[in-house]
Amino acid sequence: MIVRRLEVEERALASPLGRTSPLLKLGIALLWLVALAFSYDIRPAAVVAAAAVVAGLLLGRLGIGRLVGGVAPLWAVALGIGLTNMLFAGANSDPASAVLGVIGPLRLTVPGALGGAGVAARVVAVAAVGVVFGQTTDSTRLVDALVQQAHAPERFAYGALAAYQAVPRLAGQLTTLRQARRIRGLRMGWHPRLMVGLLVLAIRHGDRLALAMDARGFGSGPRSRYREVRWSRLDAAMAAGSVVVAALAVLAGR
Numbered sequence: 001m002i003v004r005r006l007e008v009e010e011r012a013l014a015s016p017l018g019r020t021s022p023l024l025k026l027g028i029a030l031l032w033l034v035a036l037a038f039s040y041d042i043r044p045a046a047v048v049a050a051a052a053v054v055a056g057l058l059l060g061r062l063g064i065g066r067l068v069g070g071v072a073p074l075w076a077v078a079l080g081i082g083l084t085n086m087l088f089a090g091a092n093s094d095p096a097s098a099v100l101g102v103i104g105p106l107r108l109t110v111p112g113a114l115g116g117a118g119v120a121a122r123v124v125a126v127a128a129v130g131v132v133f134g135q136t137t138d139s140t141r142l143v144d145a146l147v148q149q150a151h152a153p154e155r156f157a158y159g160a161l162a163a164y165q166a167v168p169r170l171a172g173q174l175t176t177l178r179q180a181r182r183i184r185g186l187r188m189g190w191h192p193r194l195m196v197g198l199l200v201l202a203i204r205h206g207d208r209l210a211l212a213m214d215a216r217g218f219g220s221g222p223r224s225r226y227r228e229v230r231w232s233r234l235d236a237a238m239a240a241g242s243v244v245v246a247a248l249a250v251l252a253g254r
Contacts, residue, residue: 009066012136017060020238021229022142023149028242029129035246036122039253042114045121047249049128056132070135074127082120086113139164145229154218162209166202173201 012018017025032048053071056062089112091097097109143161146152177197217223 008135008138009062011061013138015059015061015136016234017055017132017136017238018138019232019234021145021149021231021235022137023145023229024235024239025133025137026142028238029133031242031246032129032249033126035249036125038250040115040118041253042118042121043252044249045118045125047245047252049121049125051245052125052128052132056128056136060132060136062132062135066135067131070131071127074131075124078120078123078127081123082116084116085119086116089115091115141227141229144225144227148225148229149231154223155213158213158218159209166205169205170198170202174198 008018032051036044036048038044053067056067057064086108087103087106089109091109091111093107094109094111097111100108100110100113102108139161143157146157147154174194177194181191181194
């Protein structure tokens with residue numbers, strides 16, 4: 001199995017949502033998720049999910065197929081979580097609750113169904129926000145924004161970026177190790193020695209990365225910037241729109 005990163009499309013990066021500060025988009029996502037915490041109702045989650053999907057299609061210039069391909073697996077998980085919470089909710093054991101139906105030994109009530117639907121809607125909203133954020137944000141620009149605008153430590157931020165970018169490389173090295181075992185007449189299945197070899201390669205890669213960062217003076221003092229991330233009027237407009245969506249979500253839950 002090959003692990004690879006899903007590259008962000010150029011048209012998404014050139015869109016208004018793609019040109020918005022990644023730090024601001026991260027703050028918007030957190031704001032919307034906080035707005036969901038004020039109610040277990042399905043309506044706030046529906047508002048946030050709809051806003052995320054519309055923003056991805058119109059402001060992020062994401063194709064419908066790409067967006068659906070990103071959210072469909074997570075929404076399937078949301079359906080499973082919702083059904084589980086519906087069937088095994090504590091409200092189902094309350095004799096005073098209105099009964100929707102009986103499935104074998106399980107009793108499904110109205111409060112249990114509403115609670116499960118609310119949990120599923122939250123997962124749907126979180127998945128939509130996360131997928132739109134991921135498909136309109138370049139990882140390198142996100143780290144630049146964290147360092148320049150949030151003043152995050154350079155060694156930590158760029159080290160995390162390098163680790164994220166090393167995942168496909170480690171996947172390729174794992175494939176090479178398995179093929180080497182096959183050449184020697186050993187089985188290609190999982191074996192503890194594969195993990196030991198992969199750990200050694202990861203340590204070597206981390207050592208080279210640390211030396212490269214030290215040679216470039218990361219964390220030693222002020223540095224010039226090749227890619228500057230600045231606040232803009234577009235960021236202000238996006239922030240205002242996100243506050244409106246959060247307010248609508250809170251009002252919908254009342």
